[in-house]
Amino acid sequence: MANIVLGVCGSIACYRAADLARDLMRAGHVVRVCLTDAAQKFVTPMLFETLTGQPCLIGAFEEPERGRMAHLDWARQADLLLIAPASANTLNKLAAGIADDMLTTMALAYEGPMVVAPAMNPAMYSHDATITAMRTLAERAVLIVEPTEGDVVVGEHGQGKLAANSEIVMAASTVLSARSLYAGKRVLITSGPTQEPIDDVRFLTNRSSGKMGAAIAQAALLMGAQVTVIAGPSATLYPRLARVIHVRTANQMLEEAAEAAGEADMVIGAAAVADYRPVHQAEGKIRRKSVDIHLELTPNPDIIAALAKLGKRTVGFAAEPTMDLSEAKAKIVRKGLYAIAHNDVSNPAIGFESDKNQLTLILANGSQEVSPLASKLQVALWLLEKIAN
Numbered sequence: 001m002a003n004i005v006l007g008v009c010g011s012i013a014c015y016r017a018a019d020l021a022r023d024l025m026r027a028g029h030v031v032r033v034c035l036t037d038a039a040q041k042f043v044t045p046m047l048f049e050t051l052t053g054q055p056c057l058i059g060a061f062e063e064p065e066r067g068r069m070a071h072l073d074w075a076r077q078a079d080l081l082l083i084a085p086a087s088a089n090t091l092n093k094l095a096a097g098i099a100d101d102m103l104t105t106m107a108l109a110y111e112g113p114m115v116v117a118p119a120m121n122p123a124m125y126s127h128d129a130t131i132t133a134m135r136t137l138a139e140r141a142v143l144i145v146e147p148t149e150g151d152v153v154v155g156e157h158g159q160g161k162l163a164a165n166s167e168i169v170m171a172a173s174t175v176l177s178a179r180s181l182y183a184g185k186r187v188l189i190t191s192g193p194t195q196e197p198i199d200d201v202r203f204l205t206n207r208s209s210g211k212m213g214a215a216i217a218q219a220a221l222l223m224g225a226q227v228t229v230i231a232g233p234s235a236t237l238y239p240r241l242a243r244v245i246h247v248r249t250a251n252q253m254l255e256e257a258a259e260a261a262g263e264a265d266m267v268i269g270a271a272a273v274a275d276y277r278p279v280h281q282a283e284g285k286i287r288r289k290s291v292d293i294h295l296e297l298t299p300n301p302d303i304i305a306a307l308a309k310l311g312k313r314t315v316g317f318a319a320e321p322t323m324d325l326s327e328a329k330a331k332i333v334r335k336g337l338y339a340i341a342h343n344d345v346s347n348p349a350i351g352f353e354s355d356k357n358q359l360t361l362i363l364a365n366g367s368q369e370v371s372p373l374a375s376k377l378q379v380a381l382w383l384l385e386k387i388a389n
Protein backbone atom coordinates (compact mmCIF):
# COMPACT_ATOMS: atom_id res chain seq x y z
CA MET A 1 0.00 0.00 0.00
CA ALA A 2 1.28 3.44 -0.89
CA ASN A 3 0.23 7.06 -0.47
CA ILE A 4 -0.44 8.48 -3.90
CA VAL A 5 -1.11 12.12 -4.63
CA LEU A 6 -3.10 12.34 -7.84
CA GLY A 7 -2.72 15.73 -9.51
CA VAL A 8 -5.50 16.54 -11.96
CA CYS A 9 -5.10 19.34 -14.55
CA GLY A 10 -7.56 21.26 -16.70
CA SER A 11 -8.07 18.82 -19.53
CA ILE A 12 -11.09 17.44 -21.25
CA ALA A 13 -9.85 14.06 -19.94
CA CYS A 14 -10.48 15.16 -16.30
CA TYR A 15 -13.52 12.93 -16.07
CA ARG A 16 -11.24 9.87 -16.46
CA ALA A 17 -9.33 10.86 -13.29
CA ALA A 18 -12.31 9.83 -11.16
CA ASP A 19 -12.11 6.24 -12.41
CA LEU A 20 -8.34 6.36 -12.16
CA ALA A 21 -8.55 7.32 -8.47
CA ARG A 22 -10.85 4.34 -7.89
CA ASP A 23 -8.56 1.98 -9.84
CA LEU A 24 -5.59 3.07 -7.73
CA MET A 25 -7.62 2.51 -4.57
CA ARG A 26 -8.63 -0.93 -5.81
CA ALA A 27 -4.90 -1.66 -6.26
CA GLY A 28 -4.59 -1.02 -2.51
CA HIS A 29 -3.36 2.57 -2.42
CA VAL A 30 -4.48 5.62 -0.47
CA VAL A 31 -5.28 8.35 -2.98
CA ARG A 32 -5.41 12.07 -2.27
CA VAL A 33 -6.29 14.41 -5.08
CA CYS A 34 -5.01 17.88 -5.90
CA LEU A 35 -7.00 19.81 -8.51
CA THR A 36 -5.64 22.76 -10.45
CA ASP A 37 -7.91 25.80 -10.87
CA ALA A 38 -8.50 24.80 -14.49
CA ALA A 39 -9.39 21.23 -13.47
CA GLN A 40 -12.17 22.66 -11.31
CA LYS A 41 -13.83 23.98 -14.44
CA PHE A 42 -14.36 20.34 -15.43
CA VAL A 43 -14.68 18.40 -12.14
CA THR A 44 -15.30 19.25 -8.49
CA PRO A 45 -13.40 18.54 -5.27
CA MET A 46 -16.58 16.95 -3.93
CA LEU A 47 -16.42 14.24 -6.60
CA PHE A 48 -12.93 13.18 -5.53
CA GLU A 49 -13.48 13.65 -1.80
CA THR A 50 -16.51 11.39 -1.97
CA LEU A 51 -14.73 8.78 -4.11
CA THR A 52 -11.50 8.70 -2.11
CA GLY A 53 -12.71 9.55 1.38
CA GLN A 54 -9.75 11.96 1.56
CA PRO A 55 -9.58 15.75 1.50
CA CYS A 56 -8.90 17.30 -1.87
CA LEU A 57 -6.41 20.16 -2.23
CA ILE A 58 -7.32 22.98 -4.57
CA GLY A 59 -5.78 26.38 -3.78
CA ALA A 60 -2.13 27.30 -3.30
CA PHE A 61 -2.84 28.85 0.10
CA GLU A 62 -5.37 26.32 1.28
CA GLU A 63 -4.55 24.80 4.67
CA PRO A 64 -6.87 21.97 5.70
CA GLU A 65 -4.89 21.76 8.97
CA ARG A 66 -4.20 25.14 10.54
CA GLY A 67 -0.57 25.98 11.10
CA ARG A 68 0.68 23.36 8.64
CA MET A 69 1.75 23.89 5.10
CA ALA A 70 -0.27 21.43 3.06
CA HIS A 71 2.03 21.51 0.02
CA LEU A 72 4.98 20.42 2.21
CA ASP A 73 2.97 17.93 4.25
CA TRP A 74 1.56 16.22 1.20
CA ALA A 75 4.93 16.25 -0.57
CA ARG A 76 6.61 14.57 2.42
CA GLN A 77 3.90 11.99 2.93
CA ALA A 78 3.53 10.92 -0.71
CA ASP A 79 5.17 7.77 -2.04
CA LEU A 80 4.23 8.75 -5.56
CA LEU A 81 3.10 11.92 -7.29
CA LEU A 82 0.97 10.97 -10.27
CA ILE A 83 -0.35 13.71 -12.54
CA ALA A 84 -3.12 12.50 -14.81
CA PRO A 85 -4.31 14.11 -16.94
CA ALA A 86 -1.24 16.36 -17.15
CA SER A 87 -1.93 19.49 -19.21
CA ALA A 88 0.59 21.13 -21.54
CA ASN A 89 0.59 24.12 -19.21
CA THR A 90 1.46 22.09 -16.10
CA LEU A 91 4.10 20.00 -17.92
CA ASN A 92 5.82 23.19 -19.04
CA LYS A 93 5.58 24.68 -15.55
CA LEU A 94 7.01 21.52 -13.97
CA ALA A 95 9.94 21.54 -16.38
CA ALA A 96 10.65 25.21 -15.66
CA GLY A 97 10.26 24.81 -11.89
CA ILE A 98 7.36 27.24 -11.73
CA ALA A 99 5.33 26.86 -8.55
CA ASP A 100 2.31 29.15 -8.81
CA ASP A 101 -0.49 26.84 -7.68
CA MET A 102 -0.90 24.03 -5.16
CA LEU A 103 0.01 21.20 -7.57
CA THR A 104 3.18 22.75 -8.98
CA THR A 105 4.26 24.05 -5.56
CA MET A 106 3.86 20.58 -4.10
CA ALA A 107 5.70 19.05 -7.08
CA LEU A 108 8.67 21.36 -6.49
CA ALA A 109 8.79 20.40 -2.81
CA TYR A 110 8.46 16.70 -3.61
CA GLU A 111 11.53 14.45 -3.87
CA GLY A 112 10.07 11.04 -4.68
CA PRO A 113 9.13 9.29 -7.92
CA MET A 114 6.77 11.04 -10.30
CA VAL A 115 4.59 9.71 -13.10
CA VAL A 116 2.84 12.00 -15.56
CA ALA A 117 0.19 11.05 -18.11
CA PRO A 118 -0.23 13.91 -20.60
CA ALA A 119 -3.51 14.57 -22.37
CA MET A 120 -3.93 17.39 -24.84
CA ASN A 121 -4.64 18.46 -28.35
CA PRO A 122 -2.12 16.85 -30.79
CA ALA A 123 -0.77 20.27 -31.82
CA MET A 124 -0.05 21.11 -28.17
CA TYR A 125 1.53 17.70 -27.66
CA SER A 126 3.86 18.06 -30.64
CA HIS A 127 4.76 21.69 -29.86
CA ASP A 128 8.51 22.22 -29.38
CA ALA A 129 7.89 23.68 -25.92
CA THR A 130 5.98 20.59 -24.78
CA ILE A 131 8.52 18.21 -26.29
CA THR A 132 11.36 20.06 -24.57
CA ALA A 133 9.46 20.07 -21.27
CA MET A 134 8.85 16.32 -21.47
CA ARG A 135 12.50 15.71 -22.31
CA THR A 136 13.52 17.76 -19.28
CA LEU A 137 11.14 15.81 -17.07
CA ALA A 138 12.40 12.50 -18.45
CA GLU A 139 15.95 13.59 -17.61
CA ARG A 140 14.77 14.03 -14.04
CA ALA A 141 13.56 10.42 -14.08
CA VAL A 142 9.89 11.35 -14.36
CA LEU A 143 8.04 8.44 -15.95
CA ILE A 144 5.87 9.67 -18.81
CA VAL A 145 2.92 7.51 -19.78
CA GLU A 146 2.54 8.62 -23.35
CA PRO A 147 -0.86 9.58 -24.70
CA THR A 148 -2.31 7.41 -27.42
CA GLU A 149 -3.48 8.28 -30.87
CA GLY A 150 -7.21 8.67 -31.29
CA ASP A 151 -10.12 11.10 -31.47
CA VAL A 152 -9.24 13.88 -29.06
CA VAL A 153 -12.16 16.23 -29.60
CA VAL A 154 -14.95 16.28 -32.11
CA GLY A 155 -13.40 16.11 -35.57
CA GLU A 156 -9.78 15.98 -34.42
CA HIS A 157 -7.53 12.98 -34.46
CA GLY A 158 -3.91 12.50 -33.39
CA GLN A 159 -1.63 11.70 -30.46
CA GLY A 160 -2.88 13.35 -27.30
CA LYS A 161 -5.52 11.06 -25.84
CA LEU A 162 -4.90 10.17 -22.18
CA ALA A 163 -3.41 6.65 -21.96
CA ALA A 164 -5.68 3.86 -20.75
CA ASN A 165 -6.20 3.92 -16.99
CA SER A 166 -4.86 0.35 -16.81
CA GLU A 167 -1.60 1.56 -18.36
CA ILE A 168 -1.33 4.47 -15.92
CA VAL A 169 -2.01 2.17 -12.95
CA MET A 170 0.59 -0.27 -14.26
CA ALA A 171 3.19 2.50 -14.57
CA ALA A 172 2.42 3.69 -11.02
CA SER A 173 2.61 0.14 -9.65
CA THR A 174 5.90 -0.55 -11.44
CA VAL A 175 7.49 2.59 -10.01
CA LEU A 176 6.13 1.89 -6.52
CA SER A 177 7.10 -1.77 -6.38
CA ALA A 178 10.59 -0.95 -7.62
CA ARG A 179 11.38 2.11 -5.53
CA SER A 180 13.95 0.56 -3.19
CA LEU A 181 15.05 -2.48 -5.17
CA TYR A 182 18.46 -0.95 -5.84
CA ALA A 183 18.89 1.09 -2.65
CA GLY A 184 22.59 1.26 -1.80
CA LYS A 185 23.58 -0.42 -5.08
CA ARG A 186 25.96 1.06 -7.63
CA VAL A 187 25.08 0.49 -11.26
CA LEU A 188 27.48 1.14 -14.12
CA ILE A 189 25.96 1.60 -17.58
CA THR A 190 27.71 1.94 -20.92
CA SER A 191 25.55 3.76 -23.44
CA GLY A 192 25.36 5.14 -26.95
CA PRO A 193 27.63 4.55 -29.94
CA THR A 194 31.38 4.94 -30.19
CA GLN A 195 33.17 6.97 -32.85
CA GLU A 196 36.32 5.54 -34.40
CA PRO A 197 38.25 8.28 -36.23
CA ILE A 198 39.34 7.84 -39.85
CA ASP A 199 40.91 11.28 -40.01
CA ASP A 200 40.39 14.50 -38.05
CA VAL A 201 36.92 15.09 -39.52
CA ARG A 202 35.51 11.63 -40.26
CA PHE A 203 34.75 8.61 -38.16
CA LEU A 204 33.09 5.19 -38.16
CA THR A 205 30.03 4.94 -35.94
CA ASN A 206 26.56 3.37 -35.79
CA ARG A 207 22.93 4.35 -35.30
CA SER A 208 22.72 3.91 -31.53
CA SER A 209 20.99 6.93 -29.97
CA GLY A 210 21.90 6.29 -26.34
CA LYS A 211 18.20 6.48 -25.43
CA MET A 212 18.07 2.97 -23.96
CA GLY A 213 21.15 3.64 -21.82
CA ALA A 214 19.62 6.91 -20.60
CA ALA A 215 16.37 5.10 -19.80
CA ILE A 216 18.26 2.44 -17.80
CA ALA A 217 20.05 5.22 -15.92
CA GLN A 218 16.71 6.88 -15.11
CA ALA A 219 15.16 3.58 -14.05
CA ALA A 220 18.10 2.69 -11.82
CA LEU A 221 17.88 6.12 -10.15
CA LEU A 222 14.15 5.64 -9.61
CA MET A 223 14.97 2.32 -7.95
CA GLY A 224 17.40 3.95 -5.54
CA ALA A 225 20.74 3.13 -7.21
CA GLN A 226 23.81 5.30 -7.57
CA VAL A 227 24.42 5.46 -11.29
CA THR A 228 27.49 5.99 -13.44
CA VAL A 229 27.13 6.19 -17.22
CA ILE A 230 30.02 5.89 -19.66
CA ALA A 231 28.42 7.61 -22.63
CA GLY A 232 29.51 7.58 -26.25
CA PRO A 233 28.75 10.65 -28.38
CA SER A 234 25.01 11.27 -28.92
CA ALA A 235 22.46 14.03 -28.49
CA THR A 236 20.71 12.09 -25.72
CA LEU A 237 20.55 13.82 -22.37
CA TYR A 238 21.30 11.73 -19.32
CA PRO A 239 19.64 12.21 -15.90
CA ARG A 240 21.31 14.93 -13.89
CA LEU A 241 21.56 12.68 -10.84
CA ALA A 242 23.73 10.19 -12.70
CA ARG A 243 27.51 10.59 -12.93
CA VAL A 244 28.13 10.76 -16.66
CA ILE A 245 31.57 10.29 -18.21
CA HIS A 246 31.64 11.21 -21.89
CA VAL A 247 33.95 9.25 -24.18
CA ARG A 248 34.43 8.95 -27.90
CA THR A 249 36.18 5.72 -28.89
CA ALA A 250 35.82 2.10 -27.78
CA ASN A 251 39.25 2.20 -26.18
CA GLN A 252 38.30 5.28 -24.13
CA MET A 253 35.02 3.60 -23.15
CA LEU A 254 36.86 0.48 -21.96
CA GLU A 255 39.35 2.51 -19.97
CA GLU A 256 36.69 4.55 -18.16
CA ALA A 257 34.31 1.61 -17.68
CA ALA A 258 37.02 -0.68 -16.28
CA GLU A 259 37.94 1.98 -13.73
CA ALA A 260 34.33 2.66 -12.72
CA ALA A 261 33.46 -1.06 -12.61
CA GLY A 262 35.71 -1.54 -9.59
CA GLU A 263 33.12 -0.03 -7.29
CA ALA A 264 30.00 -1.14 -9.18
CA ASP A 265 27.64 -3.88 -8.02
CA MET A 266 26.18 -4.35 -11.49
CA VAL A 267 27.34 -3.54 -15.00
CA ILE A 268 24.92 -3.06 -17.88
CA GLY A 269 26.40 -2.78 -21.35
CA ALA A 270 23.86 -0.89 -23.43
CA ALA A 271 26.47 0.81 -25.61
CA ALA A 272 26.76 -0.11 -29.28
CA VAL A 273 30.52 -0.36 -29.40
CA ALA A 274 32.09 -0.31 -32.86
CA ASP A 275 33.51 -3.77 -33.52
CA TYR A 276 36.36 -2.35 -35.62
CA ARG A 277 38.42 0.81 -35.81
CA PRO A 278 40.74 2.13 -38.52
CA VAL A 279 44.31 0.94 -37.98
CA HIS A 280 45.60 4.43 -38.79
CA GLN A 281 44.01 7.78 -38.13
CA ALA A 282 45.07 10.17 -40.87
CA GLU A 283 46.13 13.61 -39.80
CA GLY A 284 43.99 16.46 -41.09
CA LYS A 285 41.53 15.51 -43.82
CA ILE A 286 41.92 12.76 -46.39
CA ARG A 287 41.59 14.51 -49.76
CA ARG A 288 39.49 13.23 -52.66
CA LYS A 289 41.47 11.47 -55.39
CA SER A 290 40.32 9.56 -58.45
CA VAL A 291 41.73 6.23 -57.22
CA ASP A 292 40.35 3.70 -54.75
CA ILE A 293 41.57 3.96 -51.22
CA HIS A 294 41.41 1.16 -48.67
CA LEU A 295 40.56 1.46 -45.03
CA GLU A 296 42.34 -1.11 -42.91
CA LEU A 297 40.36 -2.05 -39.81
CA THR A 298 41.39 -3.77 -36.62
CA PRO A 299 39.07 -5.28 -33.98
CA ASN A 300 38.17 -3.14 -30.99
CA PRO A 301 38.35 -4.63 -27.49
CA ASP A 302 35.27 -6.57 -26.40
CA ILE A 303 34.24 -4.18 -23.60
CA ILE A 304 31.41 -6.16 -22.08
CA ALA A 305 33.49 -9.37 -22.02
CA ALA A 306 36.35 -7.49 -20.36
CA LEU A 307 33.97 -6.03 -17.75
CA ALA A 308 32.35 -9.43 -17.10
CA LYS A 309 35.80 -10.78 -16.19
CA LEU A 310 35.85 -8.37 -13.23
CA GLY A 311 33.32 -10.63 -11.53
CA LYS A 312 30.40 -8.16 -11.24
CA ARG A 313 26.89 -9.09 -12.34
CA THR A 314 27.17 -8.11 -16.00
CA VAL A 315 24.27 -7.78 -18.39
CA GLY A 316 24.80 -7.22 -22.10
CA PHE A 317 22.63 -6.09 -24.96
CA ALA A 318 22.35 -7.81 -28.31
CA ALA A 319 20.91 -5.50 -30.95
CA GLU A 320 20.24 -7.97 -33.74
CA PRO A 321 18.60 -7.40 -37.11
CA THR A 322 16.42 -10.45 -36.48
CA MET A 323 14.28 -12.14 -33.81
CA ASP A 324 16.59 -15.16 -33.94
CA LEU A 325 18.00 -15.49 -30.39
CA SER A 326 20.84 -17.89 -31.18
CA GLU A 327 23.53 -15.18 -31.50
CA ALA A 328 22.38 -13.55 -28.24
CA LYS A 329 22.52 -16.91 -26.45
CA ALA A 330 25.99 -17.60 -27.81
CA LYS A 331 27.16 -14.19 -26.54
CA ILE A 332 26.17 -15.04 -22.95
CA VAL A 333 28.60 -17.94 -22.92
CA ARG A 334 31.30 -16.31 -25.05
CA LYS A 335 31.40 -13.14 -22.96
CA GLY A 336 30.71 -14.65 -19.53
CA LEU A 337 27.50 -12.65 -18.90
CA TYR A 338 24.83 -13.01 -16.24
CA ALA A 339 22.17 -12.18 -18.84
CA ILE A 340 21.63 -10.60 -22.22
CA ALA A 341 18.81 -8.41 -23.47
CA HIS A 342 18.03 -9.05 -27.12
CA ASN A 343 16.25 -6.48 -29.22
CA ASP A 344 15.27 -6.77 -32.84
CA VAL A 345 16.50 -3.53 -34.40
CA SER A 346 14.97 -4.40 -37.77
CA ASN A 347 11.54 -3.64 -36.26
CA PRO A 348 10.95 0.11 -36.86
CA ALA A 349 8.60 0.30 -33.84
CA ILE A 350 11.48 -0.51 -31.48
CA GLY A 351 14.58 0.25 -33.53
CA PHE A 352 17.55 2.51 -32.90
CA GLU A 353 16.09 6.02 -32.69
CA SER A 354 12.69 4.86 -31.42
CA ASP A 355 11.36 5.96 -28.03
CA LYS A 356 9.95 2.47 -27.51
CA ASN A 357 11.54 -0.90 -27.06
CA GLN A 358 10.78 -4.53 -26.43
CA LEU A 359 13.38 -6.89 -25.05
CA THR A 360 13.82 -10.61 -24.77
CA LEU A 361 15.84 -11.17 -21.63
CA ILE A 362 17.87 -14.37 -21.63
CA LEU A 363 19.59 -15.42 -18.41
CA ALA A 364 22.73 -17.53 -18.28
CA ASN A 365 20.64 -20.24 -16.60
CA GLY A 366 18.65 -20.57 -19.84
CA SER A 367 15.40 -18.92 -18.76
CA GLN A 368 13.99 -16.24 -21.00
CA GLU A 369 11.21 -13.67 -20.83
CA VAL A 370 9.79 -11.02 -23.15
CA SER A 371 9.13 -7.47 -21.89
CA PRO A 372 6.05 -5.48 -22.83
CA LEU A 373 6.43 -3.20 -25.89
CA ALA A 374 6.52 0.10 -24.03
CA SER A 375 8.53 3.30 -23.55
CA LYS A 376 12.25 2.73 -23.06
CA LEU A 377 11.92 3.84 -19.43
CA GLN A 378 9.16 1.33 -18.73
CA VAL A 379 11.18 -1.41 -20.42
CA ALA A 380 14.25 -0.36 -18.42
CA LEU A 381 12.26 -0.62 -15.16
CA TRP A 382 11.11 -4.07 -16.24
CA LEU A 383 14.67 -5.12 -17.07
CA LEU A 384 16.16 -3.88 -13.79
CA GLU A 385 13.47 -5.65 -11.81
CA LYS A 386 14.21 -8.93 -13.61
CA ILE A 387 17.99 -8.78 -13.14
CA ALA A 388 17.93 -7.52 -9.55
CA ASN A 389 17.64 -10.94 -7.96
Ligand SMILES: Cc1cc2nc3c(=O)[nH]c(=O)nc-3n(C[C@H](O)[C@H](O)[C@H](O)COP(=O)(O)O)c2cc1C
Pocket: 008, 009, 010, 011, 012, 013, 036, 037, 038, 039, 086, 087, 088, 089, 090, 091, 101, 119, 120, 121, 124
Ligand atom coordinates in the same frame (compact mmCIF):
# COMPACT_ATOMS: atom_id res chain seq x y z
C1 LIG B 1 -12.71 22.74 -23.01
C2 LIG B 1 -11.25 22.80 -22.77
C3 LIG B 1 -10.52 21.65 -22.81
C4 LIG B 1 -9.13 21.67 -22.59
N1 LIG B 1 -8.42 20.51 -22.65
C5 LIG B 1 -7.11 20.55 -22.47
C6 LIG B 1 -6.35 19.35 -22.53
O1 LIG B 1 -6.87 18.26 -22.75
N2 LIG B 1 -5.03 19.42 -22.33
C7 LIG B 1 -4.39 20.62 -22.08
O2 LIG B 1 -3.17 20.61 -21.93
N3 LIG B 1 -5.08 21.76 -22.00
C8 LIG B 1 -6.42 21.75 -22.18
N4 LIG B 1 -7.13 22.92 -22.10
C9 LIG B 1 -6.41 24.17 -21.76
C10 LIG B 1 -6.06 24.18 -20.27
O3 LIG B 1 -7.22 24.01 -19.49
C11 LIG B 1 -5.35 25.50 -19.94
O4 LIG B 1 -4.11 25.54 -20.59
C12 LIG B 1 -5.16 25.66 -18.45
O5 LIG B 1 -4.44 26.86 -18.21
C13 LIG B 1 -4.42 24.51 -17.81
O6 LIG B 1 -4.20 24.79 -16.45
P1 LIG B 1 -3.58 23.73 -15.46
O7 LIG B 1 -2.34 23.21 -16.11
O8 LIG B 1 -3.27 24.52 -14.24
O9 LIG B 1 -4.59 22.68 -15.20
C14 LIG B 1 -8.50 22.91 -22.32
C15 LIG B 1 -9.26 24.07 -22.26
C16 LIG B 1 -10.60 24.01 -22.49
C17 LIG B 1 -11.38 25.29 -22.44
